[in-house]
Amino acid sequence: MKKTVTICFANNKGGSGKSTTCGNVGYYLAQQGKKVLLLDGDMQLNLSLSFFSEEEVLGMAQSEQNLYHAVRLQKDLADFIVHTPYENLDLIPSSTLMSGIEYELFTKWQRELILRKCLQSVKESGEYDYILMDAPPTLGGWAMNLLCASDWLLIPVEASPWGLFGLANMFEFFNTVRQISPELGLLGIVVTKVNERKNYFRQTMDVLRGMENVYTFESYIKVDASIEWAQDASQPVGAFRRGCRSAAEYEALAKEIDARLNA
Ligand SMILES: Nc1ncnc2c1ncn2[C@@H]1O[C@H](COP(=O)(O)OP(=O)(O)O)[C@@H](O)[C@H]1O
Numbered sequence: 001m002k003k004t005v006t007i008c009f010a011n012n013k014g015g016s017g018k019s020t021t022c023g024n025v026g027y028y029l030a031q032q033g034k035k036v037l038l039l040d041g042d043m044q045l046n047l048s049l050s051f052f053s054e055e056e057v058l059g060m061a062q063s064e065q066n067l068y069h070a071v072r073l074q075k076d077l078a079d080f081i082v083h084t085p086y087e088n089l090d091l092i093p094s095s096t097l098m099s100g101i102e103y104e105l106f107t108k109w110q111r112e113l114i115l116r117k118c119l120q121s122v123k124e125s126g127e128y129d130y131i132l133m134d135a136p137p138t139l140g141g142w143a144m145n146l147l148c149a150s151d152w153l154l155i156p157v158e159a160s161p162w163g164l165f166g167l168a169n170m171f172e173f174f175n176t177v178r179q180i181s182p183e184l185g186l187l188g189i190v191v192t193k194v195n196e197r198k199n200y201f202r203q204t205m206d207v208l209r210g211m212e213n214v215y216t217f218e219s220y221i222k223v224d225a226s227i228e229w230a231q232d233a234s235q236p237v238g239a240f241r242r243g244c245r246s247a248a249e250y251e252a253l254a255k256e257i258d259a260r261l262n263a
């Protein structure tokens with residue numbers, strides 16, 4: 001039986017590439033023969049929209065076929081899985097109502113661990129090699145649920161002047177979560193939206209590589225308009241434009257993540 005590895009893509013800074021990286025790494029892990037389940041944990045529905053049209057996503061959001069309803073009613077997530085158009089790649093979509101999840105969790109017993117319990121049977125079944133979760137840009141009770149249900153935290157950081165801003169808060173939050181879930185590890189940092197001609201790319205890399213006990217992935221993702229075109233077409237970039245640069249970069253990143261976890 002497989003051991004399922006769960007990874008949460010989180011950073012409290014919005015626009016750092018969480019949803020893009022989660023979806024495209026998921027696509028390439030699936031292409032590389034791994035069985036992958038994606039969990040859309042953000043009310044902005046971006047991960048869901050990376051694989052389904054707006055109409056389909058809003059349909060799932062308005063029905064009960066989504067993560068918000070599953071968690072609110074504390075149901076087994078096995079019953080909320082939808083297949084994406086790609087082999088080996090499944091998704092549990094989000095809902096716009098996810099904006100109210102903090103309130104729903106507030107009065108619940110052991111409220112940090114609700115998602116972990118909802119996910120338990122899927123994880124223990126060993127059906128998936130990877131469960132990848134896309135987190136919202138907030139550090140509250142719901143982000144805590146996502147991290148308490150994860151083995152690893154992966155932080156996408158945008159190579160921009162403000163890209164590192166708030167990272168200290170993210171580390172602090174990680175340490176708080178570890179008091180509840182000591183087995184959570186920091187898988188590493190992935191640098192996204194890179195423009196190699198700009199100085200702050202080098203500065204970002206130097207700061208990150210200088211941090212003790214923090215791994216920065218060798219693979220990084222450059223700015224590429226194909227990513228936005230692919231998102232507009234509700235497709236991972238590798239399916240939209242197989243030969244493009246960011247497709248190759250995400251393919252390499254997926255391999256690096258898999259290799260790091262199986263080293
Ligand atoms: N490598 C890239 N090149 C160009 N645009 C990108 C790239 N990565 C992400 N984007 C764009 O940047 C924005 C933020 O990315 P997103 O993944 O949604 O970040 P987050 O989930 O952290 O808020 C989106 O509009 C996305 O299309």
Ligand SMILES: [Mg+2]
Nearest residue numbers: 018019042046
């Ligand atoms: Mg996002």
